[in-house]
Amino acid sequence: MSFPRESWYVAATLDELGDGLVARRILDVPVVLYRLADGSVAALEDRCVHRPYPLSAGHRDGDRVVCGYHGCTYDPDGTCVLVPSQDNPPLGARVRAFPVHLSGPFVWVWMGTPGGSRLRPPPATPELEPRSGWSSTGGRRDVAAGFMLLHEHYLDLTNVFEMHAAMVPPGIEALPPLEEVEISEVSVSYVRELPPAPLAPWEAAASGLDTDEAFGRRETGAFVTPGLHRQTYTILDAEGPTFELVRLHGFTPLTRRSTRVFLQLAWRGSAVAPDADLRLGETFHAMSDRDTTVIETMQRCLDEDEAPRRYVNVKADRAAVRARRIVQSMIEEERGL
Ligand code: FES
Incomplete structure (x- = not known):
């Protein structure tokens, strides 16, 4: 049996997220998680737009993630904001960002249709x-x-x-x-x-x-x-x-x-x-x-x-x-x- 995607799942517990990048596979999708300066959590698809390389193998620059291969840099919403070898990143270059909800120790993530998370809140604990x-x-x-x-x-x-x-x-x-x-x-x-x-x-x-x-x-x-x-x-x-x-x-x-x-x-x-x-x-x-x-x-x-x-x-x-x-x-x- 496969699994429903239109649902919230626990991606991690908060204590698992320190200063670094945490790689996860969730519903067969590679995801990188990291904590932002304001205490919230970003969840991005763990693949650079440039080549098949995981963002989790790179490093952080404040709230941004820098790919460890050629240095493409991403905002927490998945937008590629910097390509070091040229003046501007290609138009529309971005990785998918997944909605995250923090509740008690749980870091919930929505892997379903973008926008669908607003219709169904995660279960209360x-x-x-x-x-x-x-x-x-x-x-x-x-x-x-x-x-x-x-x-x-x-x-x-x-x-x-x-x-x-x-x-x-x-x-x-x-x-x-x-x-x-x-x-x-x-x-x-x-x-x-x-x-x-x-x-x-x-x-x-x-x-x-x-x-x-x-x-x-x-x-x-x-x-x-x-x-x-x-x-x-x-x-x-x-x-x-x-x-x-x-x-x-x-x-x-x-x-x-x-x-x-x-x-x-x-x-x-x-x-x-x-x-x-x-x-x-x-x-x-x-x-x-x-x-x-x-x-x-x-x-x-x-x-x-x-x-x-x-x-x-x-x-x-x-x-x-x-x-x-x-x-x-x-x-x-x-x-x-
Ligand atoms: S593979 Fe990520 S910048 Fe080239």
């Missing part, structure tokens, strides 16, 4: 904003698999018993079925409630809650856009939420078979452990390691299948199947089918 009252930590990794395999994986949590048994609260033997799957034209989400159970070790370590008590859990998952997956995990006592965890995955296709994953965790609660960032970071990065192994294996199996196979869907796949349909129809619409 309020838990990651400064002064939101949430704490957060994050990381990133490249996964050798198409981005839909990741969305589908995270829309079916029934894999936890096989893959992440230590994450399951003690005494929970099965997940209740996905009763509440909410489907719109562009998104899919589900809600699931678990019966009261004691805390799993990772929950106790992060939440700081009493290990002698039993708590309920509510989990939700959402395919928000092709570029963002959102999961929440809430531990409930008799009064309501007492520990809340949000797991945001920015899924950015690099190519059809590779995806950069930007994982951000955000949490708040009544008795949060002082080292919750370390505990949650360790727990969920180890979980992502196991997820990555399975997802990359599925991509290899798909690549090995000589002819496309039909795989059987079960009830737990309901949300994942719907998300795939949404993405398929976005791609077809973009192709004018």
Whole structure:
């Protein structure tokens, strides 16, 4: 499966952008990112107009980028403003500049139709904003698999018993079925409630809650856009939420078979452990390691299948199947089918 272009994707996290030029491949397009003097970020196609040479191999001159081959120089809007070997640059010489939106740690980029970004704002991530009252930590990794395999994986949590048994609260033997799957034209989400159970070790370590008590859990998952997956995990006592965890995955296709994953965790609660960032970071990065192994294996199996196979869907796949349909129809619409 290919990927929709008319959508926002996470290009980087702000902490990745220092003083230099950062080269990325996003939706199979080479992109160079850099920070401007006013704190905003420029994203240009990473190819000089003169020869097939990446701008990211050049250097900066203030807010401009200078090609490292013959010195053609570009403004942040992509206009070529200087060709050292002649008085004026050729008329209309420019590289494509992509709209960028900064939100919390995420640097969002729009790779679709120029002007289309104004019609669709990037998805909101309020838990990651400064002064939101949430704490957060994050990381990133490249996964050798198409981005839909990741969305589908995270829309079916029934894999936890096989893959992440230590994450399951003690005494929970099965997940209740996905009763509440909410489907719109562009998104899919589900809600699931678990019966009261004691805390799993990772929950106790992060939440700081009493290990002698039993708590309920509510989990939700959402395919928000092709570029963002959102999961929440809430531990409930008799009064309501007492520990809340949000797991945001920015899924950015690099190519059809590779995806950069930007994982951000955000949490708040009544008795949060002082080292919750370390505990949650360790727990969920180890979980992502196991997820990555399975997802990359599925991509290899798909690549090995000589002819496309039909795989059987079960009830737990309901949300994942719907998300795939949404993405398929976005791609077809973009192709004018
Ligand atoms: S290739 Fe960039 S200036 Fe010649």
